[in-house]
Amino acid sequence: MPQPEHLPGSTGTAPGATNAGTAPADPATVEKLRATIGSLSTATLKQLDADLPWYRGLRADERSALGMVAQKGIASFVNWYQKPVSPAWVLSDVFGTAPTELTRSISLQKALQLIRVVVQVVEDQVPFLAPAADQGPLREAVLRYSREVAFAAADVYARAAETRGSWDTRLEALVVDAILRGESSDALRSRIAAVGWTSQARITVMVGSAPQEPDAGFLNELRRVTGRLAEDVLVGIQGDRLILVLGGVRDPAKAYPRITELFGSGAVVFGPEAESLVEASTSAQAAFAGLTAARAWPGAPRPVSSEDLWPERVISGDDTARRALVRNIYRPLLAASNGLEQTLSAYLSLGHSLEATSRALFVHANTVRYRLRRVCDVTGWDPLVAREAFVLQTALVVGRLSVSPPIVPAGGGSSSATARAMRSAGMDGAGEAVPAPADDL
Template sequence: MSTKRGGERQGVSDRALRDLERASGHLASVTVAAMEERLTWFGRLPADQRASVLLITQTGAAGFVNWLRDSDQALKLTTDAFRGAPRELSRWVSLRQAVELVRLATEVFEEQLPAYATDNRDRAALTEGILRYGREIAFAAANSYAAAAEARGAWDARLEALVVDGIVRGDAEESLLSRAAALGWDPAANATVLIGNPRSDDPPAVVFEVRSRAARVGRPVLLSVQGSRLVVVVAGPTTGSVEDTELLGKMSAAFGDGPVVAGPTVDSLTEAHYSASEALSGLRAVVGWPNAPRPVRAAELLPERALAGDPQAEWLLVEHIAKPLDAAGETMLSTVETYLECGGVLESCAKTLFVHTNTVRYRLRRVTDITGHNPTDPRDAQVLRIGLCVGRLARSRGLW
């Protein structure tokens, strides 16, 4: 038995090697036939996909003979077994199924190889060789699937960044929805946009943290790190039940130091741009409220946003504060204005209006019912004061 150049021989005779080389196609066909017989899912694959598996098996069978001749080339030969496979192989054959294929192919080869041995020494060498070669093939399959998963992960990350960027910029609905659907997002689900600072300068670490938090609360998310800004789109309702209300607080833990602003919850992804624009406006203005909660809703920052020049915030203050109080009548309007001018002192307000303090209390409760803001609360009082001021300015400009 001669020694071949380039590596160590596996103790198989030249005659056995020649017979195996001629029979490699037959071995591959027998292996695929066994797959069809023993693996129910394999028989359901389309013909072109089964043909791809046959091609891989034939390459692997030929590679086994070459591997027996030169074991130093094991890594290259086993990798070649998957080089000719279509790129979408990992999409229609899972890693678990690929391991089943490798295990079954190894068993079939173990059954078939003794027929090509010239003596007991050949038989032992072939049996040991197929076990070692099967192990190498399994590792090559795992490496191939890992590379495919990394490529898909990188593509999904880029696609997700495009979707989030489209939401922030207000891109056309069709392209945004198709990309989101490719990521498995339900376009009809409620969506809420949160914006704040990332916890780290390392984007993969930020993505891992956000996805970990999302997995704990059981909600799908879309996210993108845009420079020093982290944008997260959360699916599902965020108001109503206690769990929904606490959801944003749990997700805000994935952000870094500084404020986290949540836009309004919208009905679907097509309206998510509105939530994003509100959240961005709130993020620019939240510095005006040092004690703002975390996270803070953009709707809670209307005074600061109006002072920062946000016309949308001014319009909302007019609609929700100035107009309802004006429609309630002069009595309500003068009561809340006087109460605010008196510094929130009930007795001073009653004395100025020449009414009993209980009358003032009743009217202030009515103001709370009308606007949703309690004049006796310092923060709500600020909202009411700025809302009334914005309303007067809008009226003077003929906008109301």
């Protein structure tokens, strides 16, 4: 059985060896080819300008770089035609140092269009370059050569894309790390622009455990899913933790549970929304604090908001959560007056009993119900729901601890003196604490 012909680039052709079954090139044709390299290059540049509108729209330096590639391609063809060898020459002889300029200037599709024009110009000149007997082998050599150049161009673009992907991944990791550290600088803004981030609102950070041994397939799936649910996403994997910075989430109620499915086992916590990516460090810090405290709430939903974990975060020593409880719950309750703080305190301390609370406060049970609804309106937390009542009770505790204690004179003193001391210490006539100034919190 005859052996298949070894084409350029096949594994059967050793570097430096001619192709089996290929007749030696006619020396006269080779010399004629060498003599016409200049004219072929000029004809090629004119044809590129005539056939490719995008080539005419390039800058002068970009046209010069592509023209150099075309000229090198023609010169290298002459060498290859004289002695066909392994195609390893293509990257160095044809493209040389041009890959960077080539991939920046034009797409792979346009690069192949350029190669097609070059090949067409050379092929059109075949009748003038070789006698009739040698025209067939010369045309075949042109086609084989164009195939190798096309493969080499594809390889150039693939390597460039791989390099860009690696650089983008490193840059993305730097941005995520800067956000976690709370960095706010011109360098961070420059990096944010470099990764293509566009969202300017509804930015949140979601953290949880990463799947075991995440690979490129996992990251691609993660980006595919989040790309449908949010405008922008940054991905960071630090040890066993997966960090997502999400921007412009379209429907958080549906998006967050779907994204959570891509995390590993355990709690997944998302922080409050930030106005910009530079300010997202607050969301990240809250999310990580919530992740640390989440194990104290075994029944927590998945995912869970960092704000739903305020009590656990306070107990674990998170001062940010303490201030948030005072600012968002305790102070609004005191400012609302109408006995909301007293009613809530009595309701929580009396086992969540409406009747017992009404008797203790000497008011009707419907009044208690109304005040508890007002508590929900003012704070956003419903005392009739057990979990939310726990949050409210924690807010009362930390709020009272944030107020300076009353100063009582030695020996007890008179009742009027005691009243004056209580007022000076921040207590009202009913013995209720008045919140301290904001600076004390």
